[in-house]
Amino acid sequence: MIEVEGLTVRYGGVTSLDAMSLVFEQGTCGLIGPNGAGKTTFFNVLSGFVRPAAGTVKAFGVDLLSMAHFRRARWGVRRTFQTEQAIEELSVFDNVAMVHEHSRLGGASRRQDVLDAIAFTGIDAAPEARVRTLGAGQRRLVEVARAVVGRPRLVLLDEPAAGLPDEETSHLADVIRRIPEHTGALAILVDHDMSLVSACCATTAVLDFGKLIASGPTAAVLRDDDVIRAYLGVA
């Protein structure tokens, strides 16, 4: 469970997150909102790339904000990036192993854990294949495999389906849906593709201009008047 309390982030005069308070219970939760709403900023706060001006984040009872950024990954915060960041020079296996060897898990189960994560995401390439030889969809899956290997506690997915064709998106949706059950982690999905969010997330929260404007069961949230207004700009 992630408890966010009064989280505020400012970049100069811009308030990117404005006293955001929210609880993510379990499973896969959606986080949506128009461009610039503060979704990625929220992920960056959780990863430790951005220091908030105020507020607290408790992840499974642990004060996340007091941890150094690279230690958060070791503790179990994993993420993918809006612009995919699979390491081109390394093989699929090494990309995933890299996360495992910096986690709190020992080396004994490494090979098996890495192969399990690769199999779980259904990457259609040999583990020895270099990432630079893979297509966009496969590289996204490498990032997801990195996020689920070993024992993650919190998996943050930042627009994982951006730019992917429908077929690959539906495969990705299937993978994302199975993350909590497979890893026991809480997953948060940020995406603009509402069908993907509906397919993966039981609950969804909506941000607009850094403020939380709605949260609850996904179907109800997507029908919410405030949400429709934020997205379509209806007066």
Next chain:
Amino acid sequence: MRATLERASLKAAGRGQNRPRLAKAAITAVLLAFVLLGMPQLISLYYVDTMTQVAVYSMVTVALGVLVGRVGLAIGAWAAARLLFATTQPYPVILLEAGLITMVAGTAIGLPALRLRGLYLALITLMLAGAITVVLATVNFPNGGHGFTGYNGGLLHIPPIRRPSIAASDPAYFRYAVIVAMVMFALVLAHIKTRPGRAWAAIRQSEPAALAAGINTWLYKLWAFALASFITGVAGGVLAGSVHYLYSIDFPTQDSITLLAVVLMGGAYSLWGAVVAALLYQFLPSLLNNWGVSADWLVILFGLGVLQVLTTAPAGLADQVPRDLARLGRFLRGRLIKRRSTA
């Protein structure tokens, strides 16, 4: 059943990938055997000397691939010369000490540079190269004198820097230098094929991705500085024995820029690239000199070479030449088959 099939296909894929790897290892082994056993017999002493410098500079270029280069070489050569004059320790011990001293110095210099990257890091490196030239001009290399610097300007008979007793002659010292270079290459290989290599690859491409993978980027950058400094320090030690006499004018600042150019041309992130870079840096000038061609042509050649590599082959000649040769082979084979079928 499906899992077994998957595993079988995985293994098959692994075997398929292993074949070129084995071929590469075999070629490397044959080449090394030739360099160590055959080459010193076949070439003149002039080129034995040149190839010793190639071995020394291949260590510097491989370290430059990891990070910084020539400053470490000068520090290493200085430390080794000082220790060689002051003690009777065996040569390998001196090399190790020169490496460690340079590692400490390089890491200390590296600490403030850790916050920089890209162009700024390159600028700092070149500035340091300039600074070390000034320091060397003041302190001078040890020449058998006393005191901390070991330099005595009034010395009439300067004793040569000693070599290991098993490698007193030029061909023997060449073999010694190649073996030390091989050990250093093995050290780099042991790094890049394992945990630090993966971490460095991640940091090079994307620091946020590295941090998100739990990599302590600060520590791994420092580690790279330490390793690069250690290797160039050892290279400096080998250089000291190779030339017998060290002078600060042999370390001009512009050499750092040339070194950077040849590393780019050879291929910054590959071990073969380091060898190609060292050949360009030491062998090519010797060759031109032997042919009576002015060394000024090299400046033009390296300038054009860097442009060529940056526009057509960012991974350097070590990547481009084999790839283009394979392409040429395919093209010629295609032409041959076509001609046969029309005939």
